[in-house]
Amino acid sequence: MSERGEAGIPPREETMSKRTTGVLDTSSPPSVPARKVEAAVPDLLLTQEHQMCPGCGEPLAVRQFLETIDELDVATRAIAVVGIGCYTAFSGSMDVDLVQALHGRAPSVATGVKRMRPDALVFTLQGDGDMVNEGLQEVIHTAARGEKVTCILLNNGVFGETGGHMTATSVIGQRTKNSLDGRDAEYHGYPVLIGDLIAQLQGAAYVARGSVHNAGAVARTRKMFKRAFESQLRHDGFTFVEVLTMCPTGWFIPTADGPGYMTETLGEVHIMGELKVDGRIRTTQELHDENVAKQREHEAHFAAGGERGG
Amino acid sequence: MTTVAHRTLMEGSEALARAAIVAGCRFFAGYPMTPFTELLEHFAKLLPSAGGVCINAESELEAVGMAWGALATGARAATGSTGQGLSLMQESFSEITLAELPLVIFNMARGQQDYFQATRGGGHGDYRHIVLAPQDVREGVEHVQLAFHLADKWRNPVLIYGDYLLAHTQEAIAVEPLEFPELPAKEWALDGALSGSGASRSVTPLGVSKVGQPAMGQEGKAQYLASKIPLMEREARVEAGHLDDAETVIVSFGSPAKFVKYAIGLLRAAGYRIGYVRPITLWPFPYDALAAAAANARRVGSFELCAGQMIDDVRIGVAGRAPVTFIGGVSTDHSGFGVGRLLDVEAVAERILALHEDRELPIVPGYESFSYQLQEHQA
Numbered sequence: 001m002s003e004r005g006e007a008g009i010p011p012r013e014e015t016m017s018k019r020t021t022g023v024l025d026t027s028s029p030p031s032v033p034a035r036k037v038e039a040a041v042p043d044l045l046l047t048q049e050h051q052m053c054p055g056c057g058e059p060l061a062v063r064q065f066l067e068t069i070d071e072l073d074v075a076t077r078a079i080a081v082v083g084i085g086c087y088t089a090f091s092g093s094m095d096v097d098l099v100q101a102l103h104g105r106a107p108s109v110a111t112g113v114k115r116m117r118p119d120a121l122v123f124t125l126q127g128d129g130d131m132v133n134e135g136l137q138e139v140i141h142t143a144a145r146g147e148k149v150t151c152i153l154l155n156n157g158v159f160g161e162t163g164g165h166m167t168a169t170s171v172i173g174q175r176t177k178n179s180l181d182g183r184d185a186e187y188h189g190y191p192v193l194i195g196d197l198i199a200q201l202q203g204a205a206y207v208a209r210g211s212v213h214n215a216g217a218v219a220r221t222r223k224m225f226k227r228a229f230e231s232q233l234r235h236d237g238f239t240f241v242e243v244l245t246m247c248p249t250g251w252f253i254p255t256a257d258g259p260g261y262m263t264e265t266l267g268e269v270h271i272m273g274e275l276k277v278d279g280r281i282r283t284t285q286e287l288h289d290e291n292v293a294k295q296r297e298h299e300a301h302f303a304a305g306g307e308r309g310g
Numbered sequence: 311m312t313t314v315a316h317r318t319l320m321e322g323s324e325a326l327a328r329a330a331i332v333a334g335c336r337f338f339a340g341y342p343m344t345p346f347t348e349l350l351e352h353f354a355k356l357l358p359s360a361g362g363v364c365i366n367a368e369s370e371l372e373a374v375g376m377a378w379g380a381l382a383t384g385a386r387a388a389t390g391s392t393g394q395g396l397s398l399m400q401e402s403f404s405e406i407t408l409a410e411l412p413l414v415i416f417n418m419a420r421g422q423q424d425y426f427q428a429t430r431g432g433g434h435g436d437y438r439h440i441v442l443a444p445q446d447v448r449e450g451v452e453h454v455q456l457a458f459h460l461a462d463k464w465r466n467p468v469l470i471y472g473d474y475l476l477a478h479t480q481e482a483i484a485v486e487p488l489e490f491p492e493l494p495a496k497e498w499a500l501d502g503a504l505s506g507s508g509a510s511r512s513v514t515p516l517g518v519s520k521v522g523q524p525a526m527g528q529e530g531k532a533q534y535l536a537s538k539i540p541l542m543e544r545e546a547r548v549e550a551g552h553l554d555d556a557e558t559v560i561v562s563f564g565s566p567a568k569f570v571k572y573a574i575g576l577l578r579a580a581g582y583r584i585g586y587v588r589p590i591t592l593w594p595f596p597y598d599a600l601a602a603a604a605a606n607a608r609r610v611g612s613f614e615l616c617a618g619q620m621i622d623d624v625r626i627g628v629a630g631r632a633p634v635t636f637i638g639g640v641s642t643d644h645s646g647f648g649v650g651r652l653l654d655v656e657a658v659a660e661r662i663l664a665l666h667e668d669r670e671l672p673i674v675p676g677y678e679s680f681s682y683q684l685q686e687h688q689a
Contacts, residue, residue: 075506100514112379
C-alpha cells in the first residue's frame with residue numbers, strides 16, 4: 001500500500017470523534033425523517049446501476065451531461081456516439097439514440113451523423129486512450145472543420161479498461177503498469193494537453209476542462225456542458241468538454257484517495273477552466289495562474305476570519 | 311431507342327457518381343488516391359446540388375467513419391478508395407458489417423490484386439461483403455444502383471470492384487434510375503426522437519443493447535450474423551457464353567472479362583470450342599455455374615490480372631471436375647496505377663489458345679527480367 005493510501009484512510013476513532021463534534025448533531029434521531037425531495041435518477045438514464053469500479057469519476061460526468069440535455073429540453077434530438085473504454089458500458093443505460101463507434105473514431109462518426117441530421121444535438125463520449133492516443137487526428141480534424149458537434153473527453157490519464165496503463169495524457173511521474181517508476185519525460189515523453197491543442201484551432205468555438213473531484217467542480221463542469229451544448233445548438237462551431245475523472249483502480253490507490261490524488265497529479269497539469277470562450281483563448285498556464293490567484297484570495301479571506309462560501 | 315437522346319459522353323467516374331445519386335446516395339466521404347480520385351471529385355461536384363454532402367476526409371480512416379455516422383441516420387452513404395486505401399478502412403468495414411449498416415464501397419483498384427481483400431473480408435471477424443464487378447461503365451451504372459438496393463435489402467455492405475478502366479473510360483451513358491422491389495422503412499435509423507422515451511435505439515457492432523431491450527450477447531450476435539451469410543449467397547450473379555460444346559472454359563471478371571469475351575468470340579469464329587464464365591458477383595461466387603460449366607469441359611483457365619487469387623474460387627467451384635490453370639498475371643502500367651500489357655486482345659487470345667492446345671503459356675514480352683531467381687539456400 002502506498003504512503004498516500006495509509007494516510008488517506010483516517011483511523012476509526014478519529015472518524016467517530018468527528019461525528020460527535022461535527023456541525024450536525026447526530027447523537028439523536030432527527031425530528032423529521034430523511035426523505036427524497038426530488039427524483040434522484042436522471043430521466044435519460046435507464047438504470048442507476050453501473051459497472052464502474054468504486055470511486056470512479058465517470059458516472060458523475062455522465063450524469064452531468066445527461067441532466068444538462070434534459071435541462072436544455074433537447075433530449076428528443078440528442079444522438080450520442082460512444083467510443084471504446086470503461087464508459088462504453090453506459091451505452092446500455094443512457095436513454096439516448098446512440099452509435100457505438102470504434103476506438104478513436106467517434107468524432108468522424110459524429111461528423112457523419114451531424115451532416116445528415118443538422119438539427120440534432122450530437123456528442124461523442126470518449127476516454128483519453130480513445131481520443132488522445134488512438135484517435136488524436138480525428139478529434140483535431142473534426143475541430144478544425146468546425147463540425148457542429150460536442151466531443152466529451154473523460155480524462156483519467158490511464159487506460160482504465162485494460163487495467164492501468166499509460167496514456168498520452170498521463171502526467172510526468174505518474175505510475176502506471178507500463179511506467180512502473182513513474183512517467184519519465186526522457187523515456188516516455190510528455191503528456192498531451194488536448195484542450196490547449198483544440199483551443200488553438202479556428203473551428204473550435206468552445207473548449208473547457210472540468211473535473212468531478214468535488215461538488216464545486218461537478219457544478220462547474222455542469223455549466224461547461226451547458227455552454228458547449230448551447231454553443232453547438234447555435235451552430236457556433238466545434239465544442240469540446242474535457243472532464244478529469246478519478247480512477248483509483250487504474251492509479252493503484254485506495255478508493256477514497258481518488259479526488260485528492262487527482263488534484264495533486266493530473267489536476268496540476270491538466271488545469272481546470274474554460275480554454276476558449278467566444279474566440280478568446282486562455283492557455284493552461286493562464287488558467288493555472290488564475291486558479292492560484294483565486295485560491296490565494298480565498299485563503300486570505302479565511303485568514304481574515306471570513307466564512308466559507310462568502 | 312428513346313434513351314439514345316439522353317446519352318451523354320462522360321468518364322466512368324462521373325457515371326458512377328451520378329448513378330449513386332440517382333440511387334439516393336446523399337453522403338460520400340473519401341481521400342484522393344489514383345485511380346479513385348476522380349470519383350471523389352465528381353461526388354464533391356454533384357452531391358451538394360442534390361441535397362447531399364461530400365467530405366474530403368483527412369484520411370481513409372476518417373472517410374469510412376463519416377460514412378458510418380451518415381448510415382446510422384438512415385441515409386444512403388458510400389465511401390471508396392483504391393485497394394491500398396481500403397486496407398486502412400478494414401477495421402471499420404468489419405465493425406460496420408457487424409453493426410448491419412448498408413455501406414456501399416467503391417474500389418477503383420490498381421489491377422485485380424484486391425480480390426482476396428474484397429471477397430475474404432479484409433478485416434477481422436466473420437463477415438462477407440457482396441461484391442459486384444462491372445465489366446464496363448454501362449454495367450457499372452446498373453451495379454451502383456443495385457449495390458445500394460442490396461446493401462439495404464440485407465443491411466450489409468456491398469463493394470463495387472472497379473479499376474482504372476472503369477474509372478476513366480469515356481462512354482456515351484444515360485444514367486436512368488432502375489426499379490427495385492420496395493424495402494421496409496429503416497426503423498433502426500437514429501434521429502434522436504426516441505431519446506428519453508425508454509425506447510431509444512442503438513446502432514452497434516456489439517452484442518449489447520439498452521437496458522430493458524433484448525440482448526444477444528457477443529456469442530449470440532456472432533451466431534446471428536453467421537446465419538445471414540448463407541442467405542445472402544442467393545445473390546450470386548453470373549454471365550456465361552459459348553459453353554454448350556466448350557472443351558475449354560475461361561473464367562474472368564471485371565474489365566478484363568470484356569477482353570476475354572471478345573477474344574473468345576474471335577477464337578470461336580476460327581472454330582475453337584472455347585466458352586467463358588464471368589462472375590458478376592465475386593462474393594457470393596457463382597460456384598454452381600462453375601460446376602456446370604466444368605462438367606463437360608477438359609480444362610478451365612482463370613484469367614485475372616494478379617498473381618492468381620480468384621483461381622481459388624474457381625477451383626472450389628470446379629471441384630476437381632477438370633484441371634484448373636492460371637493463365638493471367640500481374641499487369642499494370644509502369645506507375646502501378648493503370649492498365650498493363652496483358653490487357654490486350656491479342657495477348658489474351660494467345661494465352662487462351664495456348665491453354666486450349668495444352669501448350670506452355672507465352673511469356674509476356676518484357677516481363678522475363680522481373681522473374682524471381684531461386685537462390686542457393688532456397689534450392
